[in-house]
Amino acid sequence: MLANLLLEIGGSMSTLGAGIGAGLAVIGAGVGISGVGGRAMEAMARQPEIFGKLQTAMIIAAALVEGAALFAIVVCLLIAGNA
Amino acid sequence: MLANLLLEIGGSMSTLGAGIGAGLAVIGAGVGISGVGGRAMEAMARQPEIFGKLQTAMIIAAALVEGAALFAIVVCLLIAGNA
Amino acid sequence: MLANLLLEIGGSMSTLGAGIGAGLAVIGAGVGISGVGGRAMEAMARQPEIFGKLQTAMIIAAALVEGAALFAIVVCLLIAGNA
Amino acid sequence: MLANLLLEIGGSMSTLGAGIGAGLAVIGAGVGISGVGGRAMEAMARQPEIFGKLQTAMIIAAALVEGAALFAIVVCLLIAGNA
Amino acid sequence: MLANLLLEIGGSMSTLGAGIGAGLAVIGAGVGISGVGGRAMEAMARQPEIFGKLQTAMIIAAALVEGAALFAIVVCLLIAGNA
Numbered sequence: 001m002l003a004n005l006l007l008e009i010g011g012s013m014s015t016l017g018a019g020i021g022a023g024l025a026v027i028g029a030g031v032g033i034s035g036v037g038g039r040a041m042e043a044m045a046r047q048p049e050i051f052g053k054l055q056t057a058m059i060i061a062a063a064l065v066e067g068a069a070l071f072a073i074v075v076c077l078l079i080a081g082n083a
Numbered sequence: 084m085l086a087n088l089l090l091e092i093g094g095s096m097s098t099l100g101a102g103i104g105a106g107l108a109v110i111g112a113g114v115g116i117s118g119v120g121g122r123a124m125e126a127m128a129r130q131p132e133i134f135g136k137l138q139t140a141m142i143i144a145a146a147l148v149e150g151a152a153l154f155a156i157v158v159c160l161l162i163a164g165n166a
Numbered sequence: 167m168l169a170n171l172l173l174e175i176g177g178s179m180s181t182l183g184a185g186i187g188a189g190l191a192v193i194g195a196g197v198g199i200s201g202v203g204g205r206a207m208e209a210m211a212r213q214p215e216i217f218g219k220l221q222t223a224m225i226i227a228a229a230l231v232e233g234a235a236l237f238a239i240v241v242c243l244l245i246a247g248n249a
Numbered sequence: 250m251l252a253n254l255l256l257e258i259g260g261s262m263s264t265l266g267a268g269i270g271a272g273l274a275v276i277g278a279g280v281g282i283s284g285v286g287g288r289a290m291e292a293m294a295r296q297p298e299i300f301g302k303l304q305t306a307m308i309i310a311a312a313l314v315e316g317a318a319l320f321a322i323v324v325c326l327l328i329a330g331n332a
Numbered sequence: 333m334l335a336n337l338l339l340e341i342g343g344s345m346s347t348l349g350a351g352i353g354a355g356l357a358v359i360g361a362g363v364g365i366s367g368v369g370g371r372a373m374e375a376m377a378r379q380p381e382i383f384g385k386l387q388t389a390m391i392i393a394a395a396l397v398e399g400a401a402l403f404a405i406v407v408c409l410l411i412a413g414n415a
Contacts, residue, residue, distance in 0.1 A: 199283075
């Protein structure tokens with residue numbers, strides 16, 4: 001009886017970390033893609049003739065942030081799944 | 084019996100750190116790639132004729148941040164896997 | 167018996183620190199490379215004729231930050247491995 | 250017996266501090282080298298004729314920050330090794 | 333017997349503080365040298381003819397910050413060694 005309870009408490013601490021970690025990862029993705037995407041908009045407004053190239057560069061930089069964020073969220077998902 | 088339980092609680096504290104660490108790593112990646120990528124956009128709008136060279140420099144700097152972030156997330160994954 | 171259990175809990179507290187530390191190190195790398203790399207982009211747009219020299223100076227400064235970050239992540243990995 | 254166990258838990262608290270401390274040191278290095286290196290880039294773009302001298306001054310200031318950061322990370326490594 | 337154990341746990345809390353303190357000291361050094369070094373770069377670009385005098389003044393101010401940081405890290409090292 002006590003065994004199951006302590007086990008449950010342990011698993012809950014892992015899941016706590018997984019939840020907080022997933023949230024922090026999205027904050028990171030928000031900061032990163034905001035900085036890149038927002039300034040890409042300003043740049044596009046300034047030089048509309050190179051719109052396509054700016055969009056390509058924006059997607060490259062945003063994809064780097066996105067890759068790290070998704071990897072971290074998958075790690076948090078594994079933590080939550082194993083707990 | 085109690086042994087396995089306490090073991091489980093211990094492992095959960097490690098996993099708590101792994102989840103939070105993975106999230107913090109993505110915040111780092113976000114701040115870093117945002118600063119580099121965002122200003123690269125502004126620079127591209129200012130000097131569209133060196134677009135290709137700016138994109139190369141942007142990818143070099145972003146890759147340095149990305150490398151540290153993915154390394155830290157892998158460390159967190161190892162922590163979560165061993166816990 | 168109890169010995170191994172408490173040992174395990176102790177090791178878990180170390181690993182908690184390792185995970186958080188690895189994440190904090192990437193925040194440091196992000197702030198540092200963002201400041202250097204981002205302003206390098208602006209400088210390149212202003213003086214495209216010294217593009218190569220600016221890129222060299224950017225990589226020197228970014229490498230200093232990267233070196234400290236990777237060293238700290240390796241320290242965290244050692245902590246996690248020994249725990 | 251119990252003695253060694255409590256000793257171990259004590260050592261783990263030290264190591265927790267070592268991991269967090271190493272991460273904080275890299276944040277310091279990032280802030281410092283970002284400020285120096287980033288403004289060096291701007292200065293290089295403004296006065297390209299003294300590029301070499303600015304790069305030397307940048308490396309002197311960045312090395313001071315780097316030295317303190319690596320010293321602190323080594324202290325954290327010693328803490329982790331002795332714990 | 334128990335006395336020594338509790339003493340040891342107390343010592344570990346000291347070491348926890350030593351690790352975090354060393355990291356915080358580097359953040360201080362980073363903020364300080366960033367402010368001095370970064371603005372020295374701007375000043376050099378504005379008045380290149382007094383480059384040498386600015387570099388000397390920058391090193392004096394940065395050394396003051398560095399001295400305090402290294403002193404604090406040595407204090408943390410002593411705390412860790414005695415704990």
